[in-house]
Amino acid sequence: MLDIDDFRKKIKEKSRLMGIDPGKARIGISISDENRKIAIPIKTIIKKDFEGFLKDLKLLIEENNIEGIIIGNPLNMDGTLGSSAQSAKDLSLNLSKNISIPITMWDERLSSQGSFNIMRNMSQNISGKRKLLDQNAAAFILQGFLDFLNK
Numbered sequence: 001m002l003d004i005d006d007f008r009k010k011i012k013e014k015s016r017l018m019g020i021d022p023g024k025a026r027i028g029i030s031i032s033d034e035n036r037k038i039a040i041p042i043k044t045i046i047k048k049d050f051e052g053f054l055k056d057l058k059l060l061i062e063e064n065n066i067e068g069i070i071i072g073n074p075l076n077m078d079g080t081l082g083s084s085a086q087s088a089k090d091l092s093l094n095l096s097k098n099i100s101i102p103i104t105m106w107d108e109r110l111s112s113q114g115s116f117n118i119m120r121n122m123s124q125n126i127s128g129k130r131k132l133l134d135q136n137a138a139a140f141i142l143q144g145f146l147d148f149l150n151k
Contacts, residue, residue: 001089001096007068007104008149015067018060019142021108021134022071022088027053028134030142031064036149039142041135054098061101068101072108072141106145108137 002010011017014034021028027045032038042060047053060066071092074084081089088105096103 001092002102002104004104004106004148007102010102011068016065017068017070017142017146018064018066019138019145020069020071020091021138021141022074022091023047023134024087026134028136028138029057029060030135030139031060031066032142032146036146039139039146041132041139044132044134050094054095057095058099061099066101069095069099069103070106070142070145071095071103072138073105074108106141106148108141108144 015036016034017032017036019028019030019032019039021030025047027047029042029045030039031042032040042064045053045056061069071088073088074082076082076085092103092105
């Protein structure tokens, strides 16, 4: 796992990145375009065990030519680490042992709320919106990182 500056140095100027909204059972996935301008929600992986999740993730990385991963870091509103942030850090460390592309973490405070606010305007029922919440939160996280990179 890399800090943001080291991550930035390791990725190519034109590269697709993956955003991950970590959760205990539902993990949202998004990817960027190769110009790293737009984050696109892709899917939500239902995690039963780490090995199955890792297999699904590696397949997405290969199919989409992903060159770096941004994992949402759910800090408390005051910036301190809570149990969810520790789980996200553990996920990052486990992935970095099993995946060779650069991985970093990004502050995801309010990503689920931001995702829900965006989906409020969609013409879908509540259960349809709930199914998309995690992948849209992953896109919200990744878009924040992309905007930071493109400053």
